[in-house]
Amino acid sequence: MADKYDVIVLGSGPGGYVAAIRCAQLGLKTAIVERELLGGICLNWGCIPTKALLRSAEILHYAQHAKDYGLKIAGEIEADLDAVVKRSRGVAKQLNQGVTHLMKKNKIAVHMGEGTLTGPTSLTVKGEKGEEKLTAKHIIVATGARARDLPFAKADGKRVWTYRHAMTPKEMPKKLLVIGSGAIGIEFASFYNDMGCDVTVVEMLDRIVPVEDKDVSAFLEKSLTKQGMTIMTGAGVEDLKVSDKGVKAKIKDSKGKVTETEFSHCITAIGIVPNTEDIGLDKLADMEKGFIQIDDYGRTKSKGLWAIGDCTPGPWLAHKASHEGVTTAEAIAKELGNKDVHPHPLDRGNIPGCTYCHPQIASVGLTEAKAKEAGHDVKAGTFPFIGNGKAIALGEAEGFVKTVFDAKTGELLGAHMVGAEVTEMIQGFVVGKTLETTEAELMQTVFPHPTISESMHESVLASYGRALHI
Numbered sequence: 069m070a071d072k073y074d075v076i077v078l079g080s081g082p083g084g085y086v087a088a089i090r091c092a093q094l095g096l097k098t099a100i101v102e103r104e105l106l107g108g109i110c111l112n113w114g115c116i117p118t119k120a121l122l123r124s125a126e127i128l129h130y131a132q133h134a135k136d137y138g139l140k141i142a143g144e145i146e147a148d149l150d151a152v153v154k155r156s157r158g159v160a161k162q163l164n165q166g167v168t169h170l171m172k173k174n175k176i177a178v179h180m181g182e183g184t185l186t187g188p189t190s191l192t193v194k195g196e197k198g199e200e201k202l203t204a205k206h207i208i209v210a211t212g213a214r215a216r217d218l219p220f221a222k223a224d225g226k227r228v229w230t231y232r233h234a235m236t237p238k239e240m241p242k243k244l245l246v247i248g249s250g251a252i253g254i255e256f257a258s259f260y261n262d263m264g265c266d267v268t269v270v271e272m273l274d275r276i277v278p279v280e281d282k283d284v285s286a287f288l289e290k291s292l293t294k295q296g297m298t299i300m301t302g303a304g305v306e307d308l309k310v311s312d313k314g315v316k317a318k319i320k321d322s323k324g325k326v327t328e329t330e331f332s333h334c335i336t337a338i339g340i341v342p343n344t345e346d347i348g349l350d351k352l353a354d355m356e357k358g359f360i361q362i363d364d365y366g367r368t369k370s371k372g373l374w375a376i377g378d379c380t381p382g383p384w385l386a387h388k389a390s391h392e393g394v395t396t397a398e399a400i401a402k403e404l405g406n407k408d409v410h411p412h413p414l415d416r417g418n419i420p421g422c423t424y425c426h427p428q429i430a431s432v433g434l435t436e437a438k439a440k441e442a443g444h445d446v447k448a449g450t451f452p453f454i455g456n457g458k459a460i461a462l463g464e465a466e467g468f469v470k471t472v473f474d475a476k477t478g479e480l481l482g483a484h485m486v487g488a489e490v491t492e493m494i495q496g497f498v499v500g501k502t503l504e505t506t507e508a509e510l511m512q513t514v515f516p517h518p519t520i521s522e523s524m525h526e527s528v529l530a531s532y533g534r535a536l537h538i
Contacts, residue, residue, distance in 0.1 A: 081108025083389030449530030
């Protein structure tokens with residue numbers, strides 16, 4: 069006889085486990101199905117352990133530049149790759165255990181195994197207990213996505229890596245090729261470059277981190293090149309020959325010239341593939357390029373079947389998935405008769421993006437170019453960190469903040485940052501956009517001194533020709 073629930077969540081990543089917790093908070097009998105590790109890719113193989121690696125690289129960078137701060141460190145400074153990876157895995161394990169605790173705390177039933185839908189409100193789970201049959205009034209699909217392989221070279225974990233292999237390397241690459249300059253590619257390029265590896269980044273489009281404002285892209289490319297990285301834009305990898313000794317890559321540059329270069333390893337970061345095949349979605353949901361099509365609350369075309377996170381249209385970000393998880397949980401509770409919940413659809417224009425390279429980049433809303441394309445009369449201003457006292461005192465004067473406003477209404481259309489700790493600062497502008505703030509309100513906001521966040525205030529002033537410190 070099948071176990072019955074109000075809600076079953078298929079997948080326990082940052083979308084799935086958050087959705088399950090919110091359902092439980094709302095008094096719904098909830099279960100979660102996971103085939104590998106609670107916390108999904110983000111906690112175990114993505115966002116969090118990657119940041120642990122980057123933190124180690126950051127500490128190494130500061131130690132190697134101790135003299136810039138008037139300090140002397142005796143002896144040679146070097147990285148212990150095994151210890152760095154072990155620390156990262158320890159962080160992932162701690163968070164996995166944290167999610168396990170949250171499931172118990174919220175009385176969420178956990179079914180470990182491979183879940184397959186047998187209908188919009190039923191599924192089977194094949195695991196250590198054999199085959200279990202589960203039913204629910206509602207099912208949320210939160211199966212996430214995986215790295216896309218090159219058409220001519222699949223990742224083998226030896227010489228050709230995806231992000232999962234790059235997080236647990238058995239050896240330090242001597243010469244690394246990174247294909248793709250989105251957040252994942254640039255973060256790993258930055259990590260291995262700081263660790264002392266010779267890194268080349270190949271990007272098909274005309275600039276790196278192409279979703280960012282062009283000024284941020286240009287600044288980051290200049291910074292990474294200064295750090296010793298080779299950046300090739302408007303270029304493509306046409307073929308890879310993999311051997312036990314390394315990788316030979318045929319690279320076509322922006323002028324059409326093709327050269328063959330040898331590397332010890334290669335990381336492919338060319339996008340993602342949704343985990344939606346072979347889970348019983350046939351005829352249950354509309355699909356586009358493998359992604360489940362949903363409404364603003366996560367509903368599919370089948371009553372009782374919902375979807376969130378990376379298996380749905382982008383942006384493919386953990387915080388977007390978590391927000392969707394809460395929205396969908398509340399929409400389900402409302403359908404089940406809870407009159408105290410008022411779910412709000414996700415405003416995709418207010419989703420921040422963060423990339424934890426060195427220097428960091430962060431943004432929200434429209435770039436200057438996109439704002440103009442949308443028909444706005446734009447006022448944009450930039451304030452460099454070199455004009456900020458705290459940034460200079462920290463030895464982090466590399467970077468800037470750029471803000472974009474509608475000249476007629478004063479609406480904040482977008483904000484774009486590059487530099488130290490900007491991933492922590494961007495939320496100020498996210499809150500501002502969510503509250504529909506204008507330039508006048510931001511100008512009247514008091515920012516604490518001395519902080520790097522004062523650059524946010526100055527960039528607003530600069531947009532209107534009123535910057536004080538530059």
